[in-house]
Amino acid sequence: MRGLTFLLLAGIASCENTSPPANIGILLFPGFQPLDVIGPLDVFNALSIQRYIHTFFVSPTSTPVPFGAYTLPWFTPTGNFSSELEGSFIPSYTFDNIPPMDILIIPGGIGTRAPSPRLDETIKFVRDVYPKLGYLMTVCTGSGIAARAGVLDGKKATTNKLSWAQTIAHGPKVKWVAEARWVKDGNIWSSSGVSAGIDVAVAFVAEIYSEAAAVKATNMLEYERHTNATDDPFAILYGLTNEKNSTNQG
Numbered sequence: 326m327r328g329l330t331f332l333l334l335a336g337i338a339s340c341e342n343t344s345p346p347a348n349i350g351i352l353l354f355p356g357f358q359p360l361d362v363i364g365p366l367d368v369f370n371a372l373s374i375q376r377y378i379h380t381f382f383v384s385p386t387s388t389p390v391p392f393g394a395y396t397l398p399w400f401t402p403t404g405n406f407s408s409e410l411e412g413s414f415i416p417s418y419t420f421d422n423i424p425p426m427d428i429l430i431i432p433g434g435i436g437t438r439a440p441s442p443r444l445d446e447t448i449k450f451v452r453d454v455y456p457k458l459g460y461l462m463t464v465c466t467g468s469g470i471a472a473r474a475g476v477l478d479g480k481k482a483t484t485n486k487l488s489w490a491q492t493i494a495h496g497p498k499v500k501w502v503a504e505a506r507w508v509k510d511g512n513i514w515s516s517s518g519v520s521a522g523i524d525v526a527v528a529f530v531a532e533i534y535s536e537a538a539a540v541k542a543t544n545m546l547e548y549e550r551h552t553n554a555t556d557d558p559f560a561i562l563y564g565l566t567n568e569k570n571s572t573n574q575g
């Protein structure tokens with residue numbers, strides 16, 4: 326009887342250890358790219374009607390976080406349109422009071438180019454929290470923040486192809502992959518530019534939860550997903566090849 330109880334408990338414990346992640350934090354910083362946040366978020370939103378999911382926004386302070394480049398004090402516009410992109414996202418938690426988090430999503434955007442020390446606290450947060458995560462997901466130039474935190478060192482990753490040179494400079498020890506819609510290395514999933522964040526999130530759902538869950542989510546979103554991680558029309562557009570532009574592959 327005691328043996329049976331032990332077996333049952335062991336079974337429950339191993340079930341818990343392998344249970345799919347449910348708690349998803351999304352990092353916010355001024356000048357984030359809205360689709361990098363909303364794209365993956367809506368994939369998990371679609372998943373949330375199939376299973377329990379908890380999503381939330383994290384930021385250094387509880388101050389609403391604007392996405393518009395023109396709100397950034399350090400941003401120098403190339404044209405003089407004086408565009409006004411109003412609207413901010415409200416952080417759910419600050420770095421010092423986050424709830425259990427299985428996955429952290431780091432978006433990209435103009436804000437990733439903020440001069441030091443503006444992102445220092447955010448980069449430190451990523452460095453400190455990474456060992457406690459089940460998974461890290463980066464979208465677009467969000468991999469530049471992960472690279473600066475050192476968590477991509479020795480790992481394969483990709484980024485936005487328009488911002489390639491600028492972003493890979495943040496991670497000299499990263500194995501940057503030029504021709505990729507998204508890349509998975511261990512528990513780190515990184516994607517190419519902006520809309521590729523939807524594809525990496527869908528690929529993640531397909532692998533970690535189930536293919537059926539991914540299909541149900543994309544059908545709900547009426548989204549035609551990219552299923553080939555190495556098919557990258559934007560690498561071609563910007564003249565990037567694995568041979569010339571991928572790094573540290575040897």
Ligand SMILES: *[C@@H]1O[C@H](CO)[C@@H](O)[C@H](O)[C@H]1NC(C)=O
Nearest residue numbers: 401402403404405406407408
């Ligand atoms: C930008 O445009 C505004 C309005 O047309 C004008 O007042 C301002 O002087 C311009 N600034 C620069 C730097 O050209």
Ligand SMILES: *[C@@H]1O[C@H](CO)[C@@H](O)[C@H](O)[C@H]1NC(C)=O
Nearest residue numbers: 489490563564565566569570
């Ligand atoms: C890709 O590699 C080629 C050859 O080294 C180089 O000329 C080019 O600048 C690289 N492209 C980018 C965007 O870094």
Ligand SMILES: *[C@@H]1O[C@H](CO)[C@@H](O)[C@H](O)[C@H]1NC(C)=O
Nearest residue numbers: 504552553554555556557558
């Ligand atoms: C994925 O895309 C790459 C690049 O276009 C292509 O070479 C490869 O055959 C594709 N794989 C599949 C399974 O279609």
